[in-house]
Amino acid sequence: MAGTKILHMLDPRANVSPFDVNMAVDAGYEVVVPYPGVAAGDVAGLVQDAVFSRPPGRYNDTGIFIGGHDVNLAADMLEQAGGAMVPPFEAAVLADPNGAFTTSAALVALVAKHLRARSGAGLEDRDVRILGGGPVGLCAAVLVARQGGRPTLVRLTDMTPARAEPVERFARRYGVELPWTTGRDDAGKRAALESVEVVVCCARAGVQVLSADLMAQCAKLEIAADVNAVPPAGVEGLPVTGDGVDLPSGALGIGALAIGGIKYQVQRGLLKRMMSADHAVVLDFPDAFDLAGETVSD
Ligand SMILES: NC(=O)c1ccc[n+]([C@@H]2O[C@H](COP(=O)([O-])OP(=O)(O)OC[C@H]3O[C@@H](n4cnc5c(N)ncnc54)[C@H](OP(=O)(O)O)[C@@H]3O)[C@@H](O)[C@H]2O)c1
Known part of the structure; x- marks a missing residue:
């Protein structure tokens, strides 16, 4: 019909x-x-x-x-x-490949919201480390850069030139730079996280990549976020429902279900927009980020 x-x-x-x-x-x-x-x-x-x-x-x-x-x-x-x-x-x-476009949008919008609430300023000029360079991590890094932040991808598994090329291609497409470093073990992560203000964990489901000990050594850390909803949490001690909860390190934590709740609203909102917009929309993840920004209220 x-x-x-x-x-x-x-x-x-x-x-x-x-x-x-x-x-x-x-x-x-x-x-x-x-x-x-x-x-x-x-x-x-x-x-x-x-x-x-x-x-x-x-x-x-x-x-x-x-x-x-x-x-x-x-x-x-x-x-x-x-x-x-x-x-x-x-x-x-x-x-929305693997949910990465809407998940990264929700993640970055929530991080920016909690940064603003904590210190009055968002992601601009912030050093942000993204643990895990899969689909969600890559998109989150692009969004951070587009907000004026300084993202670095911390790669958790073996990096080869063949794995660096897609990162460069994706960064070029969205007009940003995405530097990366390696963080396969705690020593690598400690070096990567030194003096960082924001860390977001975008690692494979069910893998803990940031211990409470390591976080306690990050003196300037303001926010730790994690998208992995499958136990154990990617960030030790971070409750999945945490939405700006106090962590023992002094940082604020944002858990996977807090991010997932915004992701759900963003994906649903974009699907509804496809059925109601006044022109034929072509929706990319920066569009998802704009909607996520409207969805998380300060
Ligand atoms: N909260 C939500 O609403 C929501 C929605 C969608 C997805 N997610 C979650 O978001 C996370 C990232 O998704 P994705 O599609 O980007 O993930 P992915 O492709 O499954 O993996 C992400 C990265 O995890 C790292 N990794 C792989 N094997 C590992 C291991 N054995 N130990 C430590 N790290 C390992 C790799 O990082 P390197 O490439 O740096 O080596 C990989 O690129 C997953 O946990 C997924 O479940 C959450």
């Missing part, structure tokens, strides 16, 4: 995330179609098949969601989807 809200979910992996399927239906999409195993080169054809089969100008009725794990690939696919529209045959597009 013309007017039915249909979401086409494109993913390079073998499966589309059930989390994203549930979010799409709960936000109001009536038909949700998963397309696993999609290559970047398939995107334009799939998008044009989706838009030409529906009445022109009905961009709110047809949506394209881009998932995956590789943030560079998702950004390429987002660009290709946006470029495939033939106005007035258009669809709304949102990318």
Whole structure:
């Protein structure tokens, strides 16, 4: 039926995330179609098949969601989807690979909020260390840099030139610099965290990467945040629901479920915007960050 809200979910992996399927239906999409195993080169054809089969100008009725794990690939696919529209045959597009775009947006917005509340100033000119350079860590680093902060990625597993290249490519795409260092063991982390004010843990689920001892040695630390909701916490002693809780080191802690609550609202808000905006939106993670900023109230 013309007017039915249909979401086409494109993913390079073998499966589309059930989390994203549930979010799409709960936000109001009536038909949700998963397309696993999609290559970047398939995107334009799939998008044009989706838009030409529906009445022109009905961009709110047809949506394209881009998932995956590789943030560079998702950004390429987002660009290709946006470029495939033939106005007035258009669809709304949102990318959120592994939840990284909305999670990093929620994480950085909450950190900025608590910094402002604690000291009157946000991320501008702050040294921020991001433990873990996966999808969430990379996006968080870009957002910190775009807020005027100085992010450094602390890589937790072996770094090779092949693993450095995607970081450089992602940084170039968003016009920022993303320096990195290594922090495979406590000595490496101690060196990386010296005189830092903000640390965010974006490591693999269920891995503790920052001990209470190590945190106690960071004299200037104001905020420690962690996105990992699977025990043990990424930051020792940080409750998952903590939203600006006092930690024994003197820093404030932000836990994974506090971040997850904002992430949920942001993803839902972006999906709803796809169905209601006054033009065919193409939503990237800076858009997610803008909405996260409105969602966390000072
Ligand atoms: N709170 C929320 O709402 C929410 C939403 C989505 C995701 N998450 C969580 O966010 C975190 C990051 O997600 P992601 O997709 O970016 O993660 P990911 O790809 O699973 O891993 C992130 C990074 O963890 C490090 N790592 C991998 N194996 C490790 C090991 N054995 N020991 C220590 N570190 C290891 C690596 O860092 P290097 O590359 O630096 O070596 C890797 O890039 C996960 O814990 C995920 O569950 C939370």
